[in-house]
Amino acid sequence: MLELKQIHKVFNEGTPDEKIALDRINLTLNAGDFVTVIGSNGAGKSTLMNMISGVMTPDVGTVSIDGQNVTSISEYKRAKLIGRVFQDPMAGTAPSMTIEENLAMAYSRNKSRSLRKGVTKKRKEYFQEVLSTLHLGLENRLTAKVGLLSGGERQALSLLMATFTEPSILLLDEHTAALDPSRAELITNLTKEIVEKFNLTTLMVTHNMQQALDLGNRLIMMDNGQIILEVDEGQKGNLTIEQLLYEFQRIRGAKMANDRALLS
Amino acid sequence: MPTAVFGAFESGIIYAIMALGVYLSFRVLDFPDLTVDGSFVTGAAVSATMIVSGVNPFIATLVALVAGFIAGCITGVLHTFGKINALLSGILMMIALYSINLRIMGKSNVPLLNTDTAITSMSDVSNKIGMDSFFNGIFSAIGLGESLPRTWGILIFMIVVTFAIKFLTDKFLQTEIGLAIRATGDNKRMIRSFSANTNVTVILGLGLSNAMVAFSGSLIAQQGGFADVGMGIGMIIIGLASVIIGEALFGTKTIARTTLAVIGGAIIYRIVVTLALRVDFLEPGDMKLITAMIVILALIMPKFIDASKEKKRKARRKAEHMIVSQIPTDRKGDADAGIKTDS
Numbered sequence: 001m002l003e004l005k006q007i008h009k010v011f012n013e014g015t016p017d018e019k020i021a022l023d024r025i026n027l028t029l030n031a032g033d034f035v036t037v038i039g040s041n042g043a044g045k046s047t048l049m050n051m052i053s054g055v056m057t058p059d060v061g062t063v064s065i066d067g068q069n070v071t072s073i074s075e076y077k078r079a080k081l082i083g084r085v086f087q088d089p090m091a092g093t094a095p096s097m098t099i100e101e102n103l104a105m106a107y108s109r110n111k112s113r114s115l116r117k118g119v120t121k122k123r124k125e126y127f128q129e130v131l132s133t134l135h136l137g138l139e140n141r142l143t144a145k146v147g148l149l150s151g152g153e154r155q156a157l158s159l160l161m162a163t164f165t166e167p168s169i170l171l172l173d174e175h176t177a178a179l180d181p182s183r184a185e186l187i188t189n190l191t192k193e194i195v196e197k198f199n200l201t202t203l204m205v206t207h208n209m210q211q212a213l214d215l216g217n218r219l220i221m222m223d224n225g226q227i228i229l230e231v232d233e234g235q236k237g238n239l240t241i242e243q244l245l246y247e248f249q250r251i252r253g254a255k256m257a258n259d260r261a262l263l264s
Numbered sequence: 265m266p267t268a269v270f271g272a273f274e275s276g277i278i279y280a281i282m283a284l285g286v287y288l289s290f291r292v293l294d295f296p297d298l299t300v301d302g303s304f305v306t307g308a309a310v311s312a313t314m315i316v317s318g319v320n321p322f323i324a325t326l327v328a329l330v331a332g333f334i335a336g337c338i339t340g341v342l343h344t345f346g347k348i349n350a351l352l353s354g355i356l357m358m359i360a361l362y363s364i365n366l367r368i369m370g371k372s373n374v375p376l377l378n379t380d381t382a383i384t385s386m387s388d389v390s391n392k393i394g395m396d397s398f399f400n401g402i403f404s405a406i407g408l409g410e411s412l413p414r415t416w417g418i419l420i421f422m423i424v425v426t427f428a429i430k431f432l433t434d435k436f437l438q439t440e441i442g443l444a445i446r447a448t449g450d451n452k453r454m455i456r457s458f459s460a461n462t463n464v465t466v467i468l469g470l471g472l473s474n475a476m477v478a479f480s481g482s483l484i485a486q487q488g489g490f491a492d493v494g495m496g497i498g499m500i501i502i503g504l505a506s507v508i509i510g511e512a513l514f515g516t517k518t519i520a521r522t523t524l525a526v527i528g529g530a531i532i533y534r535i536v537v538t539l540a541l542r543v544d545f546l547e548p549g550d551m552k553l554i555t556a557m558i559v560i561l562a563l564i565m566p567k568f569i570d571a572s573k574e575k576k577r578k579a580r581r582k583a584e585h586m587i588v589s590q591i592p593t594d595r596k597g598d599a600d601a602g603i604k605t606d607s
Contacts, residue, residue, distance in 0.1 A: 053457070074461075075456055075457075076456050076459050076460060076461045076462070077459065079456065079457050079458060079459035080459045082457075084457045086453075090451075091451070091453055091454060092454055092457070093451070093454060094446070094447040094450040094451045094454055094455070095450060095451065096446075096450050097443070097446060097447065097450060101443055101446075104440070104443055105440075105443050105444065105447055105455060105458050105460075106458050108440050108443075108444075108458070108459075109458045109459045110459070113440040113441050113444055113460065114439070114440055114441065115436075115439045115440070115441060116439060116440055117438055117439060117440075118438055118439055118440050118442070118443040119438070161458075162457075
């Protein structure tokens, strides 16, 4: 469960470049919720992700995971609770290490690291088992260096590494954006499969409207640091891309009209 | 000549421990750590001073190792918490250690002649159990009588110690903490997202690296019979030379292979320098210049070789292409001829 209360963040405060990245955001994800986030560049989606993962801390507001206030807890400690997949397929894995070593590091996420062997026989069998769920044949290449894998394979591995320890929250930051359409579809399907299997509470940022509609039970649209549209479980099923675009134009248009009225 | 090579082999195997330390910081952590120039002397200074004042040489060597660990940790703290650039934090620590080393020794040179050290006690042991006469017997029999080393004990003791450290390093880098340290050098962002504190892994990695370097410095002082405040100058480059030469010659397929390669590199480096110094117009003072040349060559040669390979490959491709493109040209000629006959 994830709860964001009154999250506010300003960049370059007091300079001409001042920008309100997040404007008093409130958002609650109940256990098992899968929320897709859409919005144009600069809407605050990535900043929101960074607030949750602890890369940045909010100026005001609190972040709670599973009822625990984690606002001031550092990124690496919070990572015990949060699985993350980045946009860049190279970002989620260590290229000069083997597949099994990468999985071993991911496996230690919610445990404390010790001087035990990272890759044991027992773990190897387990890694093979979880890798086989990707249907990419990676289970036969445990000792291959990750740097030798293709972008799609690396992203699939990143997704697996982020999820197989069943984190409380899964954050997906445009994780299919850097892949070709067929690989993107593969990763999208895997995401669906894995999230359903572990019933993960998920927040996914995407620029792909269709993907935003296909995946998840809720949808939010962001603009200028605010959540301008929230679509709940019941309504999301019937929504189309045209309706979404129309809504976006309507809300934004109304806002611009308001701004104009204020300024005139 | 064989005596010189033997001596080079013997000190090479001691310097190999330092090279393993450099491998840990430079390659595993991807941190160009210049602390090495200082911590090598710190190891020598601590153990020499303690041995002279009557402490058991083995304990003195262990204390040297701990001193190196602390020095490395401080560099790590400067870099992680102080957010100082990696190169600069190493240089700062190196300069600070110069003064600290002088303070430890009280003067710029501590001689260890006629003192019992870890090295001399090992050669005593090997003398007592008759190892020396055994090996010397073998080598006289095959006609190398004149070129015999003073003792075999040191060499065998050092091979055992160096390989024990290599083995421990290999094992350590496979543990959960070891994996986190390797990932820190490979992809910091990734390992942070898997709940590893990269500040701690950097500090720990640099600590261990400099512990090895100081250990090596301590043994070199005991083997050479003195600790000198200037003995660490250029040590990082010697370490780098060993790592690069070793990796180029023996490969980097696995961790165990790479650490073995580093040890091999350290020994080969020593032998090359020893042989180079036998050239008439070179003087002992030219050693650093030779080292720099070796490192420059080792860094440039692989690229040069790759480039020439690529050139050859392209030339071959071009030749193939020419043959292929000649076929249609011939046909075109035929066609022209055909047109001519038609008209």
